[in-house]
Amino acid sequence: MNRKLRVCYYGSYDWNEPHNSTHILGLQHAGIEVIECHRPAAAQRDAAQHYRSLFRTLAFAWAFLKNSCALLARLWRLRDLDAIVVGYPGFFDVPLARLYARRRGIPLLFNVHISLYETLVIDRGYFKAGAFAAALLKWYDRFLFRYATVVLTDTAAHATYFARLYGLPREKFQRVFIGADPIFAPQPPRSQPPGCTVLFYGTFIPLQGIEYIVQAAHLLRQQDGLRFEIIGRGQTQQQVHALAKSLAATNLTFIDWVSREELVQRIADADICLGGQFGLTPKAELVIGYKCFQMIAMGKAVIVSDSPGNRELLRHERDCLMCAPGNPEALAAAILRLQRDEALRRRLAQESRKTFEAHCSLRAIGEELGKIAAGPRVSIAAPPAPRRAQAQPFVQQPG
Structure with a gap:
């Protein structure tokens, strides 16, 4: 290519969504000029926040229409x-962007990573699969x-x-x-009390399977110095908190959302990080959690579910430990193994950072995007086929 x-x-x-920030920064790191044509969706919501029912809907629609027209006008001036x-998310931006792309004869890349039907119907269950709303979402996707x-x-x-x-x-x-923002980088932990900290954070959606983490914490309640931290809030929060209360999980602490800077520090402080996704929804099999990218970017020892999505990037006992999803006993056994084997924790931490650098760094992301944007279409190779995790029995032992 003769020009940039x-x-x-x-x-x-x-911009704060990892889908976007890492892809923009990645393109720039790969030497590609990025022109941002952007008006945040928050402006649309703000215009409608004082309205209710029909009036609120109409106000939102009007704000969205104005926002979209302004965006298209800015795009049309670009050469x-x-x-x-x-x-x-871009679900309402694609049609207008397509007008420009078709007129100019250039490719249109939709950085979506999820679909409305998969997320709202299959994964979170907000609509039944046979409902009209579900059919409409699937058609629109x-x-x-x-x-x-x-x-x-x-x-x-x-x-x-x-x-x-x-x-x-x-x-x-x-x-x-997806990768991780540069703020997620190796750093020393703060001074911590003796023991072993297991960290998870998330939005309490079903695919994360936080209930299985709570059950694993309960199984490990007699392990001296082992403490669990779960950060976040969301859809299943009440049920998960009720489960923890019913199990009297005294080795578990729930923490509300923290700043991104504090989150980075808590990852650094943790001895074991849980990268997910431990739920049993179909989507849990397919994805790699944001948190997993962030944890391996910081060079942490991680435990993830043994799923097709995770196996595209990670390898059991090479740069992580894998366990069966929806299985608190398997998760507890993996945690106990890492708690007792400090050398294994150190080795997995070092290898996880190497995996991130090789496949998920900003430059790696930018180069992949550059190939796709420049065409012709290319096949993106996966890392070498990993070894599946072998189930290990959980054995409760005091001390």
């Missing part, structure tokens, strides 16, 4: 672009995916799943790992 690749990152996306990337030249997904397993679910060519979906 120019890519427009477009939409009402949230010499090689590709457009619609940022996450397929409409957007057909409009895009390429749909970016977080794993190849997710890409294959989307292709089958929506009846679209597998080649339309390309995997680019």
